[in-house]
Each structure stands twice: as C-alpha cells, then as structure tokens.
Amino acid sequence: MSAYIALADGRVVEGRSRAPGTDRGELVFTTAYTGYEESLTDPSYAEQVLTFSYPLIGNYGVRSERFESDAVTPRVAIAREFTDDVADWLASEGVPAVDAVDTRELVTAIREQGAMRCGVAAGPDATPEQAREQLDQCVEMSDHVDIGAQVSVDEPQVYEGSGPRVALLDCGAKQSIVDSLTARGAEVHVMPYDSTPAAVAEREPDLVFVSNGPGDPANFEAAGEVVDEFAGETPIAGICLGQQVVARSLGGATEKMEFGHRGLNQPVRDLETDRVIMTTQNHGYSVADPGDLAVTQVNVNDGTAEGLAGVDIDVLTRQYHPEANPGPHDSLDFFDDVLDLADCRTPAVVSD
Numbered sequence: 001m002s003a004y005i006a007l008a009d010g011r012v013v014e015g016r017s018r019a020p021g022t023d024r025g026e027l028v029f030t031t032a033y034t035g036y037e038e039s040l041t042d043p044s045y046a047e048q049v050l051t052f053s054y055p056l057i058g059n060y061g062v063r064s065e066r067f068e069s070d071a072v073t074p075r076v077a078i079a080r081e082f083t084d085d086v087a088d089w090l091a092s093e094g095v096p097a098v099d100a101v102d103t104r105e106l107v108t109a110i111r112e113q114g115a116m117r118c119g120v121a122a123g124p125d126a127t128p129e130q131a132r133e134q135l136d137q138c139v140e141m142s143d144h145v146d147i148g149a150q151v152s153v154d155e156p157q158v159y160e161g162s163g164p165r166v167a168l169l170d171c172g173a174k175q176s177i178v179d180s181l182t183a184r185g186a187e188v189h190v191m192p193y194d195s196t197p198a199a200v201a202e203r204e205p206d207l208v209f210v211s212n213g214p215g216d217p218a219n220f221e222a223a224g225e226v227v228d229e230f231a232g233e234t235p236i237a238g239i240c241l242g243q244q245v246v247a248r249s250l251g252g253a254t255e256k257m258e259f260g261h262r263g264l265n266q267p268v269r270d271l272e273t274d275r276v277i278m279t280t281q282n283h284g285y286s287v288a289d290p291g292d293l294a295v296t297q298v299n300v301n302d303g304t305a306e307g308l309a310g311v312d313i314d315v316l317t318r319q320y321h322p323e324a325n326p327g328p329h330d331s332l333d334f335f336d337d338v339l340d341l342a343d344c345r346t347p348a349v350v351s352d
C-alpha cells in the first residue's frame with residue numbers, strides 16, 4: 001500500500017501506508033528517540049503532521065498509561081519505520097501513518113525552509129493528486145483561530161487535594177501537568193481555555209496556571225485576559241503556550257520560529273545559577289519580547305527565552321515542558337517553585 005506526502009515546496013515524497021487516510025497539516029519533526037506515545041497524544045500537536053527523525057518508532061509497544069490525552073493529536077504520523085503495534089494503534093484511531101520514508105529528506109526540507117504545510121494520502125488507492133489536493137486545502141497554523149476548542153475541556157473538572165488551589169486554563173493540557181500538580185497535593189480545577197476572568201475568580205484560586213497547547217498563542221486571547229486580570233493579585237504560572245500567552249498579556253510579544261524545538265535533549269541555561277538542564281520541548285513559537293517580565297532561562301543552542309519571571313509580581317513560566325514526560329527529569333522542581341508561590345494553604349508534602 002502506498003502513501004504520498006505533498007510538501008508546500010512542490011515535492012511529493014513517496015512512502016508506505018501503515019494506516020490509511022487522507023489529511024493535511026503543518027509538517028514538523030521531533031528528534032525524540034523515546035516517548036512516542038506521549039508525543040502522539042500531546043494536544044500541542046493538533047493540526048500538525050509529525051515526523052519522527054529517530055528511525056524506529058514503537059519498539060516498546062503501546063500502553064495507554066503513558067498517553068497524555070484521550071486522542072491521537074497529530075493529523076498524520078511519519079517515521080522511517082513504525083512497529084505493527086504503533087501502526088495498528090494509529091489505524092484504529094483513524095490517523096493516517098506513513099513509513100518507509102527517507103525522513104532525513106523531510107527533516108532537511110523543514111530545516112532549510114521551515115515548518116511547512118503538507119498534504120498526505122495513504123492506502124490502497126492513494127494517489128499523488130490526492131496528497132496535492134490535501135495540500136491545497138491546508139491553511140497556515142495561525143489561521144486555526146478556534147484551535148483551543150478542539151483540545152480543551154468543555155466543563156471544569158476538579159481534582160481534589162489539600163494543597164493550594166490551582167485554576168489550570170486548559171489550552172490543550174498534557175495529563176502529566178495535572179498529575180505533577182496533584183502529586184504535590186494541589187487541588188486542580190481544569191478550566192475551559194476560554195473561561196472568563198469571572199469564572200476563574202469563582203474558583204478562588206491560589207494560582208492561575210496557563211497550560212501548553214497547539215497553534216499560535218495569538219489565538220488564545222481569552223486566557224490572556226484572565227492573566228491580565230489576575231496578574232499582581234494571584235500568582236501566575238505557564239508552560240509552553242502558557243509562557244507565550246502570559247508574556248503577550250504582560251506587554252511582551254511572540255514570533256513564529258523557523259522550525260521550532262521538538263525533542264528530548266534541548267539544553268537550557270538558568271541565568272542565575274548558571275546550571276544547564278536537559279529539557280523536553282515541543283514548540284514552534286517563542287517569546288521575542290518578554291514585556292514586563294525578566295528572562296531567567298535561555299536555550300543554549302539559539303538563545304531563545306526558556307524561562308520568565310515577574311519582576312515585582314509572582315509570575316513563573318517555562319517554554320519547555322517541566323512535567324518532563326517521558327523525561328529527562330531535570331526540570332520537575334518547577335512545580336515545587338510555582339506551588340511555593342501559592343503557599344497560602346496547607347503545605348504540600350508529596351514529591352515525585
């Protein structure tokens with residue numbers, strides 16, 4: 001069974017269909033060599049076509065305990081080789097999968113030209129024309145203005161705890177962010193991404209936390225309004241899209257990166273301690289201007305802002321994923337730090 005990937009640069013790359021279907025999205029790559037279940041269920045990958053640069057994906061099976069959400073979130077998955085476990089899982093979820101592709105060619109194209117639109121057709125009757133038709137219908141990431149609605153809860157969900165009460169604005173939150181907070185005793189109220197400041201205030205939070213999420217942070221204005229309303233009154237935290245939303249709301253700006261950071265070994269330097277930690281990352285936008293916030297951590301490779309902190313107010317954000325699923329685990333203390341900001345309730349005792 002054949003498969004075709006039509007790139008925005010005019011190329012059509014041929015591969016083998018491992019799960020049939022036609023679809024489209026922004027072509028990106030991750031260098032992660034493990035954690036494929038986590039990546040394939042991370043809501044931040046909505047509307048993207050995910051290429052794994054590591055050549056064999058699926059060598060330790062598929063277990064739902066490792067999923068970050070209920071759904072497979074990228075629109076299409078591509079690898080040099082998928083095991084049957086992964087291919088069968090993607091087929092059962094209706095997500096097209098393509099392997100037997102020279103992923104080095106795709107990665108090089110993305111590195112040289114940036115993350116780009118693509119269309120995919122896979123299956124017994126797939127044709128290059130179908131892939132090109134998908135490409136024609138593919139819009140730029142920033143045009144997915146309602147992307148938050150795809151990935152957020154519809155109604156608030158409460159996880160009980162005896163520690164600080166966290167209002168987590170769910171812009172596409174990974175389950176391991178919720179788990180990292182509840183493991184430390186926090187009471188977590190997962191709130192829809194478009195909650196109003198009044199709806200958040202009703203929860204009487206000790207900490208307002210903006211989650212990770214897909215697409216352009218400019219399309220998460222409601223979360224920015226919540227930050228604007230609570231900043232200076234209640235501590236604020238953010239991860240990845242959350243950092244971007246918080247920065248935008250507090251006078252800063254974001255920009256689209258050329259091909260982003262996606263992988264498990266991105267080095268980050270803390271400017272105060274000079275310590276370098278290895279981090280897991282998945283983002284295509286970055287904070288170009290921190291506004292009223294101070295940059296406290298930077299990416300060692302390209303100098304982009306990896307951590308921000310309030311100067312006079314309690315704000316702490318990370319561009320990488322401190323919940324570190326599947327790892328490396330250098331960054332878990334972020335959760336202790338943000339809960340310390342909110343320590344007006346019973347102290348949390350549990351650690352990872």
Ligand SMILES: NC(=O)CC[C@H](N)C(=O)O
Pocket residue numbers: 044211212213214215216217239240241242282283284285286
């Ligand atoms: N993991 C995330 O939260 C990603 C944030 C944002 N969608 C970006 O690509 O930059």
